[in-house]
Amino acid sequence: MRLAISNHGLRASGGIERYALTVVRGLHALGVKPVVIAKAFDASLPEYGWVEPLRVNVAWVPGKLRDLVFDRRIRALKRRHGLFPLIACNQTGAADIAICGSTHPGFLQAMGQAERRSDRWKIALEQEHLTRSAVIVAHSQRMAAEVQRFHGIAAGKIRLLYPPVDGDRFSPVDDAARAALRSELGLAPDRTVFLLASTGHKRKGLDLLVDFFRRTSLPVDLVVAGRPLPAEAQAPNIRSLGYRRDIENVYRAVDFTVMASRYEPFGLVGVESLLCGTPVLCARGVGCAEVLREPAQIPFTLDAGDQAPDGFAAAVAEAVKRQAAGTHRIAEPLAHLGYDPSVAHHVRELLALAEALRPAP
Structure with missing residues (x-):
């Protein structure tokens, strides 16, 4: 054979x-x-x-x-x-x-x-x-x-x-190392930072996120790792990190990862983020939502309106609340994952x- x-x-x-x-x-x-x-x-x-x-x-x-x-x-x-x-x-x-x-x-x-x-x-x-x-x-x-x-x-x-997923590469770090990574990436210490990892912006829902982050008054930032941002996605609280070979360090530094994909058969990003201790805002229908157990994920409905209790705005508000309370990090990632990765x-x-x-x- x-x-x-x-x-x-x-x-x-x-x-x-x-x-x-x-x-x-x-x-x-x-x-x-x-x-x-x-x-x-x-x-x-x-x-x-x-x-x-x-x-x-x-x-x-x-x-x-x-x-x-x-x-x-x-x-x-x-x-x-x-x-x-x-x-x-x-x-x-x-x-x-x-x-x-x-x-x-x-x-x-x-x-x-x-x-x-x-x-x-x-x-x-x-x-x-x-x-x-x-x-x-x-x-x-x-x-x-x-x-x-x-x-x-x-x-x-x-x-x-x-x-x-490579568990040696994707793993949590202590608070001091995380603070150092956050400073290295220029992430504001007093704002809740969300990550979108994307090489295909339309499929990943970048337009939906840009629309929200441009309008919100919450103390939140969006960073995008992967393909450069188009001109129409520019905003004071949105910036590109470019392509990253150290994506694990980006997961560790941000507060939440966002998966707003229109089509996501599985989405390793969600599991990688969790294994680094970072919870995920996850659209219902994204494949990895099957295996991410709350509070490791905050689910939302992709096409729900701003005032909907299950919409993206509500998910972001919940994330900001958890970050302010210091309860958002996932200390034992494998306990919140529904399979052996x-x-x-x-x-x-x-x-x-x-x-x-x-x-x-």
Whole structure:
């Protein structure tokens, strides 16, 4: 059995690429060296030395067709090298274990976008990814439901397995270290500071937050880590921190993290923030809301009005109240998390699924 992983890239990035890196790291800790099929590799990463890389060059292919060509190359490489099982993080009909971190129909519906021809190609490839695999790993209950709803997959084929988080990197610090981080980032000591981590501002709900923070008279600030702010998002109490390689220190320094996403299949940001001791204002429907236990999260309804008791304004007011009372920090993060987020646990579960697929002797 030559265990393999496929993904768009093996590099330091967000979303599914970060997930693939984490899985490689966990496999390495168990002495397993997988084959990795990807379009791009960062050879400077230690993880690169822990895999057998198979690079697929699709740079010559028009952008909207690259995933289709990548799928065909994965199928050919799987046959040529005798790879089994293939844990596919990207959409491919070659998957034995299909990782489902999102669905394209779910995204289009949540974002209010009409389906185009290129979307139909993506959805067809996603259907093959899910239908041809032996088992589907859904990263949240929401994803399991979307797989059944949009793709007609039987519930018995789906395994719920929440994504892992590096507990060594994401962990609390003491009050003195936190104060030093806060000063280093220039965060006001007498204001309640909220963090939005975003590389896709529309999906993450930046416009909704800007509208609120511009109008509020509460002593609150919003800092945004990730993509630079557009000109229309500028305000005295809103500023950009840019892209951060030390996002764990930003979580530690702020008072709350905000997840106002229009579409968030899981949202590792929420779990990472909690593990750093920082509670989350979490829109209902965000995937990780399934596992964040109050008071680690303050839930709100995304489209509720300013005067609604379950709206964002009420959630912010509650957060300011807790911060003023000094009761907002989460001293024991794991006690407020509804699953084991360790990389070791997640990888052992994946290997158990892989072993179950091994043909009988």
